[in-house]
Amino acid sequence: MRTIKISITNDSSYLAHIRRFVYALGIEEGYTEDDISDICIATDEALTNVIKYAYGDTSGDIEISFFMEADKFSVLIADQGKTFNPSPISIPDIEKRIKQRAKGGLGRYLMRRVMDVIEYKAQPRGGNELLMVKYL
Amino acid sequence: MSKISINIRSRKSSTEEEIPIVEIGGSLDAHTAAQLEETFKIFLNNHQYKIIIDFSLLEYISSGGVGLFMSIIDEVREHSGDILLVNLRPGVLRVFQILGLHKIFQILYNEEDAVAKLVSSPKEVK
Numbered sequence: 184m185r186t187i188k189i190s191i192t193n194d195s196s197y198l199a200h201i202r203r204f205v206y207a208l209g210i211e212e213g214y215t216e217d218d219i220s221d222i223c224i225a226t227d228e229a230l231t232n233v234i235k236y237a238y239g240d241t242s243g244d245i246e247i248s249f250f251m252e253a254d255k256f257s258v259l260i261a262d263q264g265k266t267f268n269p270s271p272i273s274i275p276d277i278e279k280r281i282k283q284r285a286k287g288g289l290g291r292y293l294m295r296r297v298m299d300v301i302e303y304k305a306q307p308r309g310g311n312e313l314l315m316v317k318y319l
Numbered sequence: 320m321s322k323i324s325i326n327i328r329s330r331k332s333s334t335e336e337e338i339p340i341v342e343i344g345g346s347l348d349a350h351t352a353a354q355l356e357e358t359f360k361i362f363l364n365n366h367q368y369k370i371i372i373d374f375s376l377l378e379y380i381s382s383g384g385v386g387l388f389m390s391i392i393d394e395v396r397e398h399s400g401d402i403l404l405v406n407l408r409p410g411v412l413r414v415f416q417i418l419g420l421h422k423i424f425q426i427l428y429n430e431e432d433a434v435a436k437l438v439s440s441p442k443e444v445k
Contacts, residue, residue: 195350199321202346220410225382231349273322277389277419286390289382289418296417 185212185251191230193238193245193264198227201247212251218319221297225315229260229291237264243311255318263310269291269303323351324376325358330430332438338369340430344376347384355384359391368400369437371430375406380414389420401425403433 185206191197202223209219214217226247243263250257272295275288295301300316324344329337339362347355372388385406388402395402404426408416415421427433 195348196320198348198350199346199379220413223379224381224414227348227379231381231383235349275418277423281389281393281423284390284393286386287383289386293382293414293417 188248193234193247257316260313321346321350340371342373348381368398386404
């Protein structure tokens with residue numbers, strides 16, 4: 184298993200860097216374009232949630248670990264922000280959201296659709312950990 | 320850094336109506352969505368409810384980017400307008416499809432067809 188850890192501050196300007204990094208990792212590992220695209224989407228959505236909701240206007244670090252194995256790719260995202268209490272991920276009612284003119288709230292569903300495992304863990308000393316796995 | 324390019328041009332329909340075409344390029348994510356939102360606000364403030372979005376140069380879209388289109392389509396259609404999406408790359412189209420928004424928006428691969436479709440839709444209710 185190959186492991187790579189990187190750390191960023193909660194700044195959305197890093198999102199594109201991380202996507203490019205994930206893409207390069209996937210190419211190196213010989214993953215298909217579709218799998219790489221799915222991992223990029225899930226990582227981007229998860230980081231966006233941490234930046235927007237766990238930290239909001241406060242500053243903090245986000246640690247991202249990538250675990251590459253022959254049959255699966257895992258991403259672990261850890262933050263020290265506001266604890267997230269995840270509700271079950273359901274299929275969004277798009278018609279209702281359109282009527283409400285809602286902009287957000289689709290990220291977790293998208294993550295769920297492109298990854299095989301999504302596991303949230305609140306940390307005992309505060310913060311969150313999110314593990315996402317894609318079987319290849 | 321995440322970057323988005325927004326370029327606005329227009330195309331005249333067979334009925335001499337000027338239809339704005341918003342070309343977006345780069346990445347539409349949490350970092351750049353506010354820029355496109357501003358563009359949309361200007362259109363809506365000017366009562367421009369028939370818009371074509373050209374995605375040819377857009378490499379990435381997040382759920383927040385898709386959500387931006389979702390948030391204005393009700394207002395646009397309320398005024399007998401529409402937003403037509405043209406030339407989506409496969410990765411961008413896939414995000415619309417996963418979220419079920421390909422059933423809400425008309426997605427086309429020919430700009431001329433998009434212009435024709437927009438002007439043949441019902442006229443604005445005054």
